[in-house]
Amino acid sequence: MTKGGVGRQVRVSLPLAPFLALVGIFLLIPTVIVIVSAVYQGGQFSLDRVAALAKPTALRALWNSVVLSGVTAVVGSVLGAVLAYLIVSSPPASLLRRTVISLCSVLAQFGGVALAFAFLATVGSAGVFTVWAKANLGFDLGSSTWLYSLKGLILVYTYFQIPLMVIVFLPALEGLREQWREAAVSLGASTWDYWREVAIPLLRPAFLGSMLLLFANAFAAYATAAALVSQGSPIIPLLIRAALTSEVVLGQAGFAFALALETVVVVAVVMIAYTMLVRRTARWLQ
């Protein structure tokens, strides 16, 4: 290649520099730091930090995180699919539908801290539902601290998992063509046959894929749990908080790196499975 050719290549690549620098410094380097710091200590390869993941505290947090993510992924995807079906059967450009979708995206992705306060205001010790139930139904919700336990987290997480399912599953439902149903019916199928033989097999990969996405989403969610649970670390994200904020005191320096590595591995594995499932849907969704 001539000298002019090299110069041209540099000129063509140069405008990409700001973007690559931004992503490199603030996304790739932090990720590499997490992975490397989890297995390197003082310049030497060491599995001490990763081995700390097998301690009872970390194992219990992992188990709780898996239960929390698993339960809310299953409940969220089933109820979310039902809600998505209800939305799809409404007129496409109606204000109601737009409002529901906007509300779903806010609750699913931008809620965070606000959702914790929503549930404190509803079923917290002085919450509106708690007060009402005490006065009218005669049972007391507020005396227990269940909202701050795994049960409470499951309830609050379901509140953002269902809307997330609506958003990710809606495109697949909208991809079902009316003609397919007509074709099935004209060949003598009942509505039930159509769902059982055509729609459900077509939607299954998208449904299972969305469930995996919900699992990953709950596993790595931090803000809602952190705002709700101020003491103790029942799940992995809160254990990361504890390790980050008190690592000097407890002498567990670097434990956060191992926990973050664990999180990224779980999320990456789930997302790869998700990608493989969604590829199958994408074939007919286009």
Added chain:
Amino acid sequence: MLRIAAFSLFALFFLFPLYAMGDFSTRAPGTGARTLDAWKNLVADDVLFGGIVISVALAACTVAAMLLVLVPTMIWVRLRAPWARGLVEFLCLLPLTIPALVIVVGLRDVYLWVTYFLGESTLTLTFVYTVLVLPYAYRALDAALSAIDLNTLSEAARSLGAGWAKTILQVIVPNIWSGIISAAFIAIAVVIGEYTIASLSGFENLQVVIVQIGKTDGATSVAASLAVLLFGVALLLLLSLFTRDRKLGVEAEDPALLTPAPTVAANRGADA
């Protein structure tokens, strides 16, 4: 009938907590009277108002930085460096797979340098927030760019003597307004609601302040939380109505734009 019943149950589950927030934040403690004190605190409480101001400033900086970096890059990749298109798309969607919680753990060493060069301003969060909004911004801009004939537009402008800056600002940008607006609105929603990175790297944005205040004054935090949620819904609803009225070829109300999933939108971008 069954449909209406099911829809009502969902509405009850999702709207009751929002109603409860409204009720809770206007209740005077002890008595049953109504008060707007908690809502007045949005402006009257110096710490909370400071949080609002800093988060709004962060949102503005993030939108500016995102547009400044992403728009020229995406145009350039389509026109002059098609070999890098796959790479740019992959990097833009990567934050969906690497959770903010993981980024923040590795971010401490990076921010030691950032604060060394730029000082300890909360506004330095702009950098990492720009990365967080990349997936959403990328999809919105990609859809808008796919809807226009970028090559013809830029060649026409260039052959008439316009430089690159003029071509992008005066010819291309006006044609992808809907994508820019979508990207900006979604970025604002992300930044206003961000808590993970700010709190774990020791900065005070709106959400961090809301959590702090919540330890002593629940009503004010509930009021601020409800305000944030309503603001987000209003923002996205406005966006959905705006893009319908403009009819610029991009369906920003398309839920796929808001999907936190890497491949669905990636496939759509490829065949658009």
